Amino acid sequence: MIHSITEAYPEEIATELIHIGSRLRILSELSRSQALKQKAKDKRGEFFNGYSLLQEASKICEDLGQGFFDIST
Numbered sequence: 001m002i003h004s005i006t007e008a009y010p011e012e013i014a015t016e017l018i019h020i021g022s023r024l025r026i027l028s029e030l031s032r033s034q035a036l037k038q039k040a041k042d043k044r045g046e047f048f049n050g051y052s053l054l055q056e057a058s059k060i061c062e063d064l065g066q067g068f069f070d071i072s073t
Helices: 010-037 041-072
Strands: none
Touching: 010 041
């Protein structure tokens, strides 16, 4: 069991970041779905903002993961 990020191999970190990015993408789609169901404009806007933020966070995680894969090769 790894107790510190400094003990993890770059491949392991990359894999975890890509998994996190994938989960964030799924959550963003749920937020988008909720936005489309909302009748109130303010609630709809909140869900669309959440969608955008989750998409951005997903992209960041995936880019970081790719960077760790690049380091490991």
